[in-house]
Amino acid sequence: MKWDALEEEPCSLARTVAVIGDRWSLLILRECFLRIRRFDDFQASLGITRHLLADRLKKLVRFGVLRKIPYQEAPKRYEYILTQKGLDLYPIIMSIVHWGNIHMVDARGRPLLHEHKSCGKMFDPVMVCSECGEPLSAKHVHVHPGPGVRRSSPLHASARERTKKNAEQA
Amino acid sequence: MKWDALEEEPCSLARTVAVIGDRWSLLILRECFLRIRRFDDFQASLGITRHLLADRLKKLVRFGVLRKIPYQEAPKRYEYILTQKGLDLYPIIMSIVHWGNIHMVDARGRPLLHEHKSCGKMFDPVMVCSECGEPLSAKHVHVHPGPGVRRSSPLHASARERTKKNAEQA
DNA sequence: ATTGACAGTTCCAAAATAGAACTTATGGTC
DNA sequence: GACCATAAGTTCTATTTTGGAACTGTCAAT
Structure with missing residues (x-):
């Protein structure tokens, strides 16, 4: 597609x-949240090809997740820093890390531990309901169509064609 | 890589x-959490090629995220359902959906709304600290090396080579 | 003048993906 | 019994994306 x-x-x-x-x-x-900001530092710590790195950084900037900030003139050089929109990705990153901590660690244990500066303790992230504060699970959530819904949300023409085909049979 | x-x-x-x-x-x-279970249903609702769908389902089964359950004999057919490991991905899925709700919706508004059955209200997911219950932000988290850490976590040989190169300079 | 840092760009080969047709097994219909 | 439909894949080729390595341009330091 x-x-x-x-x-x-x-x-x-x-x-x-x-x-x-x-x-x-x-x-x-991940590197951004670990305070990496510069092209060659991303490249060195990830081993990504420079070509793809340039492409992905460009895309993240285009989507407003990162911003290019000049850190020196002559020659002009930039660092990539997270915007607020980018910082808002933190729960996604943390929930990914947490799932890995629970389901993908080997015998050696977790590669990283997280300390909550506010309370001073090592913690895990927990996802709760904004209204009642209880932890969330798929089982206790019901989905409703919202104002932005479109038909039954087929992702593609092929899905629509299938629907059309079924309709023709009737 | x-x-x-x-x-x-x-x-x-x-x-x-x-x-x-x-x-x-x-x-x-996403489809799994919306109760899709069968090959052709995934294919129709996503428009993914059958080749890739077979490949991805196989991989998710291999990683223990999905399980193949027979739902009829002769011919033997299976559905794909989430294991507990798969259900545990819910916070990741929800945080992704929530970020999209905040940063990527158009004028029409959210495609889906979520109701928390336990309290009966429409909600947003909030990520909190397991220890003190306060909402988390990157700014208030400090990262420590854990028992499973390895050197400075270079992802690749190229990163290691760069480090070696720097070391040789010293 | 030469070397090195930095932020990319260019080029080609290798790998992954899209799109469509084909396979296998079975059950129902004319 | 021939024909069609359903379901879950597999196979095929063309296109796109990615990997890997070298190259470019600008400036500073030696």
Whole structure:
């Protein structure tokens, strides 16, 4: 499929996936949250090809997740820093890290531990309901169509064609 | 890079990305949480090619995120359902959806609304500290090396080579 | 004048993906 | 019994994306 089409989908997951839904983008964002800011530092710590790094940084800037800030004139050089929109990705990054901590660590244990400066303790992230504060699980959530919904949210022409085909049979 | 190498990285984000860090896997998981279970239903609702769908389902099964359950004999047919490990991905999916709701919706508004059955209200997911219950932000978290850490976590040989090169300069 | 840092760009080969047709097994219909 | 439909894949080729390495341009330091 043309992946740019994802941005247009009436689905918040699909639209977010259009921005961060590839391996390198997520790894680049990890580095951003670990205070990496410069082209060669990203390249060295990730081993990504320079070509792809340039491409992904450009995309993250285009989507407003990163901003290019000049840190020296002559020659003009920039660093990439997270915008507020980018900082808001933190729960996504943390929930990914947490799932890995629970389900993917080897016998050696967790590579990183997280301390909450506010309370001083090592913590895990927990996702709760904004209204009642209880931890969330898929089982206790019901989905309703919202104002931005479109038909039954088929992602593609092929899905629509299938629907059409079924309709013709009737 | 060889993407299988990601599973071996001493980084919980990288290891999770090895499982779900591509566009199709995340979209397939969205469908799983919306109760889609069968091959042709995934294919119709996503428009993914059958080839890739077979490949991604196989991978998700291999990683223990989905399980194949027979739902009829002769011919033997299976559905794909989320394991507990798969259900645990819910916070990742929800945080992705939530970021899209905040930053990627158009004028029409959100495609979907979420109701918390436990309290009966429409909600947003909030990520909080397991210890003090306060909402988390990157600014208030400090990262420590854990028992599973390896050197400075270079992702690749090229990163190691760069380090070696720097060392030789000294 | 030569070397090195930095932020890319260019080029080609290798790998992954899209799109469509084909396969296998079975059950129902004319 | 021939024909169609359903379901879950597999196979094929053309196109796109990615990996890997070298190259470019600008400036500073030696």
